[in-house]
Amino acid sequence: MAKILHVIASPREERSYSRRAAEAFLKRYLESHPEDKVEAVDLYDGTLPVFGMLCASGKYKIMTGKDQTEKEKEAWKEVERTIEQFKSADKLVISCPMWNFGIPYVLKQYFDIVVQPHYTFEVSSEGYQGILTGKPALLFLARGGAYLPGTSGEKLDYQKPYLEFILGFIGFEKVSTIVIEPTLQGDAQTAEEKLLEAVERAKTQADSF
Numbered sequence: 001m002a003k004i005l006h007v008i009a010s011p012r013e014e015r016s017y018s019r020r021a022a023e024a025f026l027k028r029y030l031e032s033h034p035e036d037k038v039e040a041v042d043l044y045d046g047t048l049p050v051f052g053m054l055c056a057s058g059k060y061k062i063m064t065g066k067d068q069t070e071k072e073k074e075a076w077k078e079v080e081r082t083i084e085q086f087k088s089a090d091k092l093v094i095s096c097p098m099w100n101f102g103i104p105y106v107l108k109q110y111f112d113i114v115v116q117p118h119y120t121f122e123v124s125s126e127g128y129q130g131i132l133t134g135k136p137a138l139l140f141l142a143r144g145g146a147y148l149p150g151t152s153g154e155k156l157d158y159q160k161p162y163l164e165f166i167l168g169f170i171g172f173e174k175v176s177t178i179v180i181e182p183t184l185q186g187d188a189q190t191a192e193e194k195l196l197e198a199v200e201r202a203k204t205q206a207d208s209f
Contacts, residue, residue, distance in 0.1 A: 002036045004029070005089030009096040009107040010142075011044045017142040017180045017195050022095035025138070025178075025202035032207050039089070043106040049078040051112050063117065079113055086114045091209065092137040092172070094163065098144065102158040111166055120170040130171025136209060137167050139177045140198070144184030178202050 006026060010016035026038050049055065058072035059079075068076060096103055114120055122129045139160070147157040160177055167175050180198040183191040 002033070002090040003088065004036065004038045004091045004093055005086065006038055006040045006093045006095070007107070007110065008040060008042045008044075009094065009104050009110075011104075012097075016095065016097065017183050017191065017198075018095035018097055018140045021142075021178065021180055021195060021198045021202060022093055022140040024199045025140070025206060026093065028203045028206040029209060039085075041085070043104075043110055048106060048109060049075070049082060049113060051079070051109065055079055059116070079116070080119075082110075083114050083116060083119050087120070087132065089135070091135060092167075093140070094137070095140040095142075096159065096163065097142045098147075098157075098159045101156050103162060115166065115170055128169065130169055132171035133173060135172055136174045137172045137176070138202075138205065138209060139163055139175065140202070141177060141179050141181075142183055143179065143181040146182045146185065148181075176205065 004026065006022060008016075008019055008022075010019050012019070014020065030036065030038065052075075054072050054075035055078075058068045058076040061068050061072065062076075094107075096107055099105075102108075117123055120131050122131060141160055141163075143157075143159070145153060147153040147160075160179070164175050164177065178198050178201055180194050183194065
């Protein structure tokens with residue numbers, strides 16, 4: 001039995017194109033993998049730790065071999081809880097809109113929590129090595145505009161390149177991406193058609209993911 005972690009980075013619930021595409025994929029996936037399970041992480045539900053002074057100071061004390069204060073230990077336990085949930089998954093699905101050409105702040109906050117030395121990557125004389133190897137990731141990315149490769153919009157895309165980089169940095173070797181675009185250029189019917197196209201592409205990957 002495998003566990004998929006679905007990280008939801010859109011607050012728009014059923015109006016989210018990225019989330020709707022991901023959930024359609026997961027429904028199809030579970031039909032062909034009934035023994036597997038999906039755990040959803042809604043980054044807007046208020047449970048994501050704030051990486052403030054206590055976490056930052058606690059982190060550097062770990063890195064330098066110093067003892068944390070009790071308050072730092074308590075704050076760091078929440079960081080470790082989030083990291084362990086992330087690491088416990090066998091497969092990763094992220095549904096994410098583009099905000100200001102990049103990712104929503106809560107998803108950046110999430111990665112700032114889980115991307116930690118000795119937890120998800122190591123540092124040696126040879127450089128950085130990701131720890132989370134052998135796991136696939138599938139990204140569902142929605143954009144209001146179009147940022148197609150080879151067009152002038154491509155250089156404005158800080159969503160897809162960042163997500164593919166940061167996942168590769170911590171060890172993910174197979175990161176697939178399904179893009180829903182444009183969702184705002186044109187009428188609602190055009191956006192729905194783009195969503196359906198993305199869902200059909202996703203379904204073809206459900207059996208082998």
